[in-house]
Amino acid sequence: MLSRRHVIGVSALCGxxxxxxxxxxxLTIAAASDLRFALDEAxxxxxxxxxxxxxxxxxxxxxxxxTQLRNGAPxxxxxxxxxxxxxxxxxxxxxxxxxxxxxxxxLAAWSTHAELGRLPLAALVRDSRVKRFAIAxxxxxxxxxxxxxxxxxxxxxxxxxxxxxxxxxxSQAATFIETGAAQAGLIAHSLVLSPALAxxxxxxxxxxxxxxxxxxxLVITRRAADNPLAAAFVRHLEAPPxxxxxxxxxxxxxxxxxxxxSDSVNKP
Amino acid sequence: MSAGDWxxxxxxxxxxxxxxxxxxxxxxxxxxxxxxxxxGAATWIExxxxxxxxxPPTVLGFYLLVxxxxxxxxGRALAALNLPPLVFSFxxxxxxxxxxxxxxxxQPLRDAFAAIPPRVLDAAATLRAPPLDAFFSVAVPLARRGxxxxxxxxxxxxxxxxxxxxxxxxxxxxxxxxxxxxIYDHAEAMNHSAAHVLAGGLLLASxxxxxxLNLASRKRTVIGA
Numbered sequence: 076m077l078s079r080r081h082v083i084g085v086s087a088l089c090g091x092x093x094x095x096x097x098x099x100x101x102l103t104i105a106a107a108s109d110l111r112f113a114l115d116e117a118x119x120x121x122x123x124x125x126x127x128x129x130x131x132x133x134x135x136x137x138x139x140x141x142t143q144l145r146n147g148a149p150x151x152x153x154x155x156x157x158x159x160x161x162x163x164x165x166x167x168x169x170x171x172x173x174x175x176x177x178x179x180x181x182l183a184a185w186s187t188h189a190e191l192g193r194l195p196l197a198a199l200v201r202d203s204r205v206k207r208f209a210i211a212x213x214x215x216x217x218x219x220x221x222x223x224x225x226x227x228x229x230x231x232x233x234x235x236x237x238x239x240x241x242x243x244x245x246s247q248a249a250t251f252i253e254t255g256a257a258q259a260g261l262i263a264h265s266l267v268l269s270p271a272l273a274x275x276x277x278x279x280x281x282x283x284x285x286x287x288x289x290x291x292x293l294v295i296t297r298r299a300a301d302n303p304l305a306a307a308f309v310r311h312l313e314a315p316p317x318x319x320x321x322x323x324x325x326x327x328x329x330x331x332x333x334x335x336x337s338d339s340v341n342k343p
Numbered sequence: 344m345s346a347g348d349w350x351x352x353x354x355x356x357x358x359x360x361x362x363x364x365x366x367x368x369x370x371x372x373x374x375x376x377x378x379x380x381x382x383g384a385a386t387w388i389e390x391x392x393x394x395x396x397x398x399p400p401t402v403l404g405f406y407l408l409v410x411x412x413x414x415x416x417x418g419r420a421l422a423a424l425n426l427p428p429l430v431f432s433f434x435x436x437x438x439x440x441x442x443x444x445x446x447x448x449x450q451p452l453r454d455a456f457a458a459i460p461p462r463v464l465d466a467a468a469t470l471r472a473p474p475l476d477a478f479f480s481v482a483v484p485l486a487r488r489g490x491x492x493x494x495x496x497x498x499x500x501x502x503x504x505x506x507x508x509x510x511x512x513x514x515x516x517x518x519x520x521x522x523x524x525x526i527y528d529h530a531e532a533m534n535h536s537a538a539h540v541l542a543g544g545l546l547l548a549s550x551x552x553x554x555x556l557n558l559a560s561r562k563r564t565v566i567g568a
Binding site for chain 2: 103108133134145146147148244246247249250253271272
């Protein structure tokens with residue numbers, strides 16, 4: 076028979092189990108969804124080198140991650156798919172380093188049906204076999220925003236509207252296409268080349284002139300000002316082997332790593 | 344299953360266990376009062392208690408995010424006291440789960456308490472049992488099925504929470520990445536086999552819990568009387 080004392084004892088244990096001592100080395104990275112596979116790969120040597128450290132990545136739409144950061148999310152480094160979001164965080168005084176451009180993203184039209192994936196964008200959107208066309212949500216995902224821009228620049232907004240499905244982030248949009256729920260869509264080139272999707276169907280790269288550039292920039296957050304792991308991670312990301320890895324994964328590289336002069340004067 | 348998946352299971356079980364215990368402590372007196380009071384306020388309180396049942400989780404999640412965030416009342420109070428924020432923390436999830444699972448604890452208990460004939464408690468009183476003693480030695484055993492139902496449903500509902508956790512949790516591994524979020528993550532990473540394992544496991548576990556509850560609650564037919 077469960078007595079009152081048992082109940083109090085068990086709940087105390089649960090509470091104690093929950094309060095964990097802070098790990099000696101802990102890094103929480105917030106990263107745009109288009110980095111999902113490239114970053115996992117890039118982190119392998121970094122994790123091996125930083126034995127004992129606890130390194131976690133949270134993937135999501137850049138806009139959403141930025142909002143969470145503003146609301147106090149415990150991220151140490153934020154890898155945004157859009158430099159504009161990184162700049163906003165810096166202007167709000169939430170960054171100690173950055174924005175630093177680490178890659179340039181590209182948009183790709185993709186379908187698991189090879190004959191559809193090879194069509195030019197206009198033909199693809201208008202094709203009767205494409206009943207659902209997936210993009211990331213333009214409201215908070217940079218790739219979604221650029222997808223909308225590309226469609227608008229080609230005058231396809233009216234054609235795509237009745238078929239449009241929005242993924243929470245570019246990864247979810249890719250999932251819609253991969254499972255066949257959407258017959259085609261516009262997603263990140265890096266995702267199309269990833270191990271999960273490579274070889275399925277066909278894709279076409281979207282000309283950069285059709286949308287605003289996808290300059291992807293990172294910031295080290297104010298929270299991580301004294302975290303040596305954060306600085307070490309950024310160094311690792313900007314090192315030649317990692318940059319080569321990013322290039323292999325479908326990103327273009329900035330000519331040289333550019334560091335934006337920060338607007339905010341007060342750095343704690 | 345990866346280490347991350349086991350971690351998500353651990354977070355989920357801890358969340359469900361703590362939430363259930365907190366709600367047991369808070370919900371029992373509330374259910375008792377609702378079952379026995381003649382006050383007009385009871386109807387209003389009951390409607391409030393039932394609210395999480397009908398609200399979309401995102402509504403609750405949104406208000407909690409605003410309230411517990413750095414600009415909200417609770418968020419600012421905690422910051423003033425130099426305490427860590429509730430948003431994106433395990434304890435923030437506890438607050439969210441307690442509110443969201445409240446009806447699952449209170450309603451079965453209230454119904455079970457209401458089913459106790461008042462004369463049984465009157466009899467205990469005439470035998471000079473203090474109210475608290477009467478509660479634990481008479482009311483609680485009589486409401487056994489209600490407790491079983493409330494505990495199981497609260498636990499299972501918290502395990503299955505998604506919308507609220509997504510809004511206020513932030514998907515932090517080890518702290519707020521619960522099972523439902525881990526499944527969502529795997530699906531997004533197109534890691535279908537991992538998603539299948541977790542989703543299937545959760546489905547079986549939930550069904551087993553409900554089956555056990557229903558088997559334990561089956562009334563035995565009374566012949567005669």
